[in-house]
Amino acid sequence: MFLIKYLLLIVLFIQLGGFAAPKKPFFTDGETVIYAKNGSKRVAQEFAKLEQKNPCLRKIMIDMAHFIKKEFKKDMTVVMFYRTQKEQDYIYRNSKRYKRRKFISPHQIWHAADIRSFTFKRNEIDKIVDYVNKKYDSSNHYTKTAMYHKVYNGVMHFHIQFIKSKSVTSTNSCSSMP
Numbered sequence: 561m562f563l564i565k566y567l568l569l570i571v572l573f574i575q576l577g578g579f580a581a582p583k584k585p586f587f588t589d590g591e592t593v594i595y596a597k598n599g600s601k602r603v604a605q606e607f608a609k610l611e612q613k614n615p616c617l618r619k620i621m622i623d624m625a626h627f628i629k630k631e632f633k634k635d636m637t638v639v640m641f642y643r644t645q646k647e648q649d650y651i652y653r654n655s656k657r658y659k660r661r662k663f664i665s666p667h668q669i670w671h672a673a674d675i676r677s678f679t680f681k682r683n684e685i686d687k688i689v690d691y692v693n694k695k696y697d698s699s700n701h702y703t704k705t706a707m708y709h710k711v712y713n714g715v716m717h718f719h720i721q722f723i724k725s726k727s728v729t730s731t732n733s734c735s736s737m738p
């Protein structure tokens with residue numbers, strides 16, 4: 561009886577999350593780690609694909625995670641890389657502007673990443689956006705690399721967009737980036 565009581569307690573403990581399995585990052589290099597929202601396998605797989613699709617964006621992700629760790633002792637969580645046409649249509653399903661004329665998101669062509677922002681204070685958010693833009697805008701095809709915004713009816717987040725400007729080099733290499 562005594563033993564059963566303890567067993568029940570242990571079961572309850574586990575049920576309630578007891579020693580909850582630690583979140584597993586999809587990237588780590590010893591210095592820092594990057595997490596996916598809800599441990600999403602898709603985000604992890606897409607990060608691996610970035611190596612081919614957009615290596616500079618991948619590099620920026622790692623750099624940003626390092627900066628966040630160094631400055632604020634915090635971790636970075638990726639919400640989204642790639643977006644399908646179906647997902648784009650769904651996000652803008654109530655937008656009159658989108659209905660009039662569909663537009664393509666940089667996410668649909670592997671040019672963008674969304675990063676969770678609610679774990680940061682406002683001044684930290686500003687510092688992160690500033691850091692990324694000062695470093696990468698000059699080699700970016702897009703005018704702005706980092707933004708803090710929300711998509712139609714969505715939640716606030718960092719939106720990072722980058723594809724190397726043709727004027728910088730015609731190759732896919734990121735070695736000339738800062």
Ligand SMILES: [Zn+2]
Pocket residue numbers: 667672673674718719720
């Ligand atoms: Zn975005």
